Amino acid sequence: MRSPGAEPRRAAPPEPTTAVPRHALRAAPTRVRGYRLLGALGIVLSFVAGLLAGPMLGIDPGRPSDADAATVATVTAPPAPVATSPTLAPASASASAPAEDAESGPPECDGAKDTRRTTTARKTPFTVCGVALINKEHRVSAAYSPKLVTVDVRANGIPKVLLQPVAGTALKKLFAAAARAGHTLVVRSSYRSYATQAYWYATMNKQRTAPAGASEHQSGLAVDLAGIANGALVHGTTLARSAIGKWLVKNAPKYGFILRYPSDQAALTGIVYEPWHFRYVGIDVAKGVVATKTKTLEQYLRET
Secondary structure: OOOOOOOOOOOOOOOOOOOOOHHHHHHHHHHHHHHHHHHHHHHHHHHHHHHHHHHHOOOOOOOOOHHHHHHHHHHHOOOOOOOOOOOOOOOOHHHHHHHHHHHHOOOOOOOOOOOOOOOOHHHOOEEEOOEEEOOOOOOOOOOOOOOOEEEOOOEOOOOOEEEOHHHHHHHHHHHHHHHHOOOEEEEEEOOOOHHHHHHHHHHOOOOOOOOOOOOHHHHOOEEEEEEEEOOEEEOOOHHHHOHHHHHHHHHHHHHOEEEEEOOOOHHHHOOOOEEEEEEEOOHHHHHHHHHOOOOOHHHHHHHO
């Protein structure tokens, strides 16, 4: 209790506070929003700069890196087989893979069938073991026109020598080899079109000329050759008895050419003996043809 004469207790006055101006309160949120906008704008500009700089630096964002490629290879690689007892392991699905591959691969040479039945199908020659076979039984249409090049070798009776590139290259090597052996070769006929062959067949010996579509000359792989000895042309059946002709029969296979219609083999080839007609088949096939009993392409393809 207070004494009657004591002064009454006064409450402590409140501490003075500093008033914050209103404009300062409004400015604070605005400043925060401004910082956020500047931050977002910086992110966008960095992204755009990355897109522009990537192509300039040779970076392809759609191409996986080496690490990614390694990861994909690891994921897609088949698991290593688990060693099991041969007597207990069941037959797996992979065991049939070799048989399926064999069925989907190229057919064997032996017993190949010519299934071309239409003119459109005969735009390409019947091919056995990679060798085009063109004769009276396996013809081509007038639309068959292989890629040809002009071959820079000596010609006789024709304006230029036209052959498929592979045959042209081999022919130049054959001519060079003949020259080194002291012989001069000339080409009397090379590529002939379907129409030209039709004219030849109508006007020449039909035993020595194939009908249109049955001539190897349309393939651009065949040449009729002759030689020049002592300034005279050695051609026709005379070529067979000459040194040039004998050299050709012995050496032409080394460059991929075969004597296409040997003596006494008309039953197989359909054409009587022509010692001047040489056909490019490639070195390996040429050696195989020479090794057969009849030395004909037909027998080689049957036995291969």
